[in-house]
Amino acid sequence: MAEVLSDSLDLEALRSFVAVARLGTLAAAAEQRHRTVSALSMQIKRLEARLDTTLLIRGARGVTPTPNGEALLGEARELLRRHDGLVARISGRGLSGQVRFGMPEDYASRLVGRLLPDFLARHPDVVLEAVTAPSGELARRLERGELSLIVALDRPHRLSGGEPLWRSTPVWAGARELVLTADQPLPLALHPEDCPYRQLGVEALGAIDRPWHAVFTSTSIHAVETAVESGLAVSILERDRLTPAMRELGEAEGLPVLRGCEAQLHYGRQVSAASWPAVEALGELVKRQLGQRQ
Structure with a gap:
């Protein structure tokens, strides 16, 4: 017995x-x-x-x-x-089901370049659908049940119960030779309303009554970066996205200090039981490879 x-x-x-x-x-x-x-x-x-x-x-x-x-x-x-x-x-049956994963475009190269191919190599029977969108849009799509899990910053649309991954380091970015004049509105290159960095920048400028206007608006991070490099406008970027054609701006240019955001992993509440093991497996891979990144 x-x-x-x-x-x-x-x-x-x-x-x-x-x-x-x-x-x-x-x-x-x-x-x-x-x-x-x-x-x-x-x-x-x-x-x-x-x-x-x-x-x-x-x-x-x-x-x-x-x-x-x-x-x-x-x-x-x-x-x-x-x-x-x-x-x-042992049984020869791997994970299956559907995983709909959302992420901000700013971090897509890290995720698409190594993490998602690694996941599919381990679990070839899983149907993966990955999308990029601003954090606010990702949060709403998760709440509507359109996504299984997301990596998103904790602004502008806050979700409860997220698992922390890393702290962001937003900075003011301008062209290397850019000269700003304090008596003119600050020209900005921005993402749409759902972008956390747009909200951070607008709030910080409002706190010091610094006038601004949007010279360039785009959903593409690469287009915003090009606008900065060309000297067309100033933007708010992750510090590690600064290129040799850019420089970090700050108090010397009359710009306020920016607060950071927290990148979090969130799971959807409408994931089917059949797909949940695959969703959780991707979440664990995200946490192992990206958690507490400096």
Whole structure:
């Protein structure tokens, strides 16, 4: 007779716990897991009894993990990832499903150049759809269920529950030979309204009552950079995107200090159960390769 360890954890209960913690409500997790709310609640209670701790705080707006729940969440995700990988390798069945991934264009070269090809090489049966858009648009598309996961800055449309990846370093950028005059409105090259850096710059200029006008507006980061290099306008760029034809501007030119943003990983709440393992696998790859980047 096979020995059953009394302190072993139920993997399906762990899957339900991860789903509840991610989605924020028992009802949403039960729908994704194809279980009743009562059955899923019982799984969580048994898991709490097994670990002799409270994992979730239940409130009027849903549930949130306790400190012990947060600790288990990270470990559970890694355990399930390793378990599912083992099963896939031994059985010959890899991950499948559809993953719709959104990212800002500024970071697309890092993601498309190495991370996404690596992901597809590991999981060739996954249908991947990757799109670029400003962070504000990505956040709204995630909320509408159009995307499975996104990397986005925490402005201008804030989402709760994101996993931090890195801090951005926005700077004022101008052509190397650019000369600014304080008595004229600042000429700017900007992205549309959904861009976090546009919001940062406009707010900073408003705080010091510095007049400005948009000389050039484009969704393309490369077009904005060309406008800066040519001396047409000043813009707000990530510091590591400055080219030899640009220089960082600041207080000497009468420009205010810019606050940074946080790049975060967000998962959608309408991902199907069949696609969720692939979505989480891409999320884990993003965190390993891009998390805490300096």
